[in-house]
Amino acid sequence: MSSAPSCAQVLMRLLRGYQVEKVFGIPGVHTIELYRGLPGSDLQHITPRHEQGAAFMADGYARASGKPGVCFLITGPGLTNAATAMAQAYSDSVPMLVISAVNRREDLGMGRGRLHELPRQSDVSRGFCIWQHSLTEAEQLPEVLARAFQLLSSSRPGPVHIEIPIDLFPAPMPGRLEDYRASPAAQLPAASSAAVATAAEWLQNAERPVILLGGGAQACGRDATQIAEKLAAPVFLSLAAKGIVDERHPLCGGANLSFDCVRERVENADVVLAVATELAETDRNLVRDNYAFKGKVIRVDIDPAQLVCNANPDLAICADAGETLQQLNAALAPGNDSAREAAEQQLAQTVQDCRKEWWGGSEERFPWVEALRKALPDDGILVTDSTQLAYNTNHALPLYSARSHITCTTGYGTLGFALPAAVGAKLSSERDVLALIGDGGLMFTLGELAVAVEQQLALPILVWNNSGYGEIRDFMDGAEVPQEGVNLRTPDFVALAKSFGAEGCRIERPEQLGAAVAEALNRKTPTLIEITAP
Structure with a gap:
């Protein structure tokens, strides 16, 4: 027995x-x-x-x-x-x-x-x-x-x-x-037919609709794209939602909600469909003022408390985002091709105007963003820490699929996230994963490089080395506060990586990045790629 x-x-x-x-x-x-x-x-x-x-x-x-x-x-x-x-x-x-x-x-x-x-x-x-x-x-x-x-x-x-x-x-x-057996998962709640009908009517009759997607909409990419096409509506993404709608799509405005030209477009929409998003200040680049919506707001969220977070809706739908967008997509009639073309042209100009609002240093980092986009496989996952280059990739690096953007630059905003989070992401998926972390943040969790070596992960780890806490240094300069505690003595990261059993290299120019990442993805061990920040 x-x-x-x-x-x-x-x-x-x-x-x-x-x-x-x-x-x-x-x-x-x-x-x-x-x-x-x-x-x-x-x-x-x-x-x-x-x-x-x-x-x-x-x-x-x-x-x-x-x-x-x-x-x-x-x-x-x-x-x-x-x-x-x-x-x-x-x-x-x-x-x-x-x-x-x-x-x-x-x-x-x-x-x-x-x-x-x-x-x-x-x-x-x-x-x-x-x-x-x-x-x-x-x-x-x-x-x-x-x-x-x-x-x-x-x-x-x-x-x-x-x-x-x-x-x-x-x-x-x-x-x-x-x-002993697991219990079955509950069926996710769908929206009521009356709520879907009202939302569809408002959106179908709108002249300037806008769609906002948050991180809770990961399963909504197909339906959100089709709804945008039917409505000739631009789609803007929170940082947690990057890639849910392919950012190459001409109706996707990317994660550009922090810029005034996008904010103006959102606030002047006659109907806004906000799905699974907090409408939080971290998606507005720490602009504290909430949106001053002039039109009707439809909010969809599985959490009833979020339906009134940062903005009161005209229609609140407490339901699963994926289920609701499927219902709404089915309820909407096909759109007008000429209206869609006009919306695409207007959005392209808006996205171009965002670049005029980039903060100091962004232009000199932009070649690195372009090089990173070329180096990252189309279905790759980018994991970022709170570091200067990541603040630019948040907005300027397009992603093409859901669950491709993992970042700590939203919400709590801790340091040291990217290396261990990238290890976890790589262990969960066959997709290629790339980590981007600053020299200061890396020192928080450097020991986890040993785990990536043990697990034989083909993981490129980009270290943006600006010898300190560069973002805070810039803020101090802007506020005319003497630099204190932000200039760090950094170790030889390449030698340190090799001491763990990883590979390591140092690059200084964006055109070197593609080859370094390609080599890293073909290894059976992580590779630390130190970037000397301009």
């Missing part, structure tokens, strides 16, 4: 049942019994060099694949180390499941000085998770996981944190291991 499965074993089986393939984490003394459940589970474990890297990798994995990224963390410092990355994922609505240990049940709240003890650990994560739960009995696990995955797949996503007392990992579970 076989022994009863442990809570840890059931956890691993259920994760596989929910289509989890990889988990990111660092084992600790408190999670030994958790890891006893891994062998035979068919889960691949990836070991970062810091728990922040684990959560960044889970973030990149989720954004590239559309599936939740999963982390295993130890009690106390494991969770607090991952907190920054979890907060970034919360800000950008990225599905992430974090399983952490917590002290034994009899020790909770007692202040006995136990190892890794963190009083009220659950309170730490509550502010940057869409749901947090503390397991009190092993038998609760299947229901708790079912709730977690329903939230991750059927509502506005974000991190979910489940903490499990260390005495529960080896606890016996009832029944046989093979009897």
Whole structure:
């Protein structure tokens, strides 16, 4: 007679049942019994060099694949180390499941000085998770996981944190291991026929319609494009939405919402269709003033709170973006070719006018943006950190497919994101991935280069080396504040990369970038490409 499965074993089986393939984490003394459940589970474990890297990798994995990224963390410092990355994922609505240990049940709240003890650990994560739960009995696990995955797949996503007392990992579970199965995902909500009819009528009769897409519209590219063609409407993208509509399409205005000429076009539209977007200031280049919409606003979002965020709508549709745009596309009549041609010409001029508004230094960096576009495969994924060149690629580098732009330059805006997030993205997809990070940001998470080497990832890592925090340096100069704390001594990045077992090279001209990236994509190890910033 076989022994009863442990809570840890059931956890691993259920994760596989929910289509989890990889988990990111660092084992600790408190999670030994958790890891006893891994062998035979068919889960691949990836070991970062810091728990922040684990959560960044889970973030990149989720954004590239559309599936939740999963982390295993130890009690106390494991969770607090991952907190920054979890907060970034919360800000950008990225599905992430974090399983952490917590002290034994009899020790909770007692202040006995136990190892890794963190009083009220659950309170730490509550502010940057869409749901947090503390397991009190092993038998609760299947229901708790079912709730977690329903939230991750059927509502506005974000991190979910489940903490499990260390005495529960080896606890016996009832029944046989093979009897534990995942619960089916809920069907996503569609819009009411009345709401679709009203939206279709307003849009069909509009003379100057505009479509705004946010990061929650990843599955909407085909329908959004067809709606734009039927309406002769320009489509503008948030930074999280880059590539959802192919930016080569003549009705796609790209991620240019930060420029006045685009803002004027949006504000003067007679009908705006805003889909799965916060309309946040980070998409307006930190312009704090909300849009002064003069026409009607239709907002579509799965989260009712977002329907009134930053702008009140005239029609609020609380439903899945993909389902709603399919319904709306079916309800709209074919458009007028001459109206579409006129809209395309007007949009081309608007996009050209954006360049007149570029901030200082953009023109000298533009050749690097052009070189990067040529070097990146058409279906490649660009992962960017908060660095000067990335602020230009946000707007000036067109992308052609959904889930091709992974960036931390929105929302929370932490540093050190791009390297581990690119590792996670590459581990989730057969698509080529390219990371772009500054010299300052790279030093936050440089250790994760070792993971890329271990996993034999063909990953080009572009390091924009301006010997410091260049953006903040420019802001200080603009504000006439003496430069302090922004000029850094940087290491020999190429030598450092080679010490990890990676390849490395240094380039100084944009025309060198294509060959360097092509060589990197043909290797079975990451390549750090240091760019000497002009």
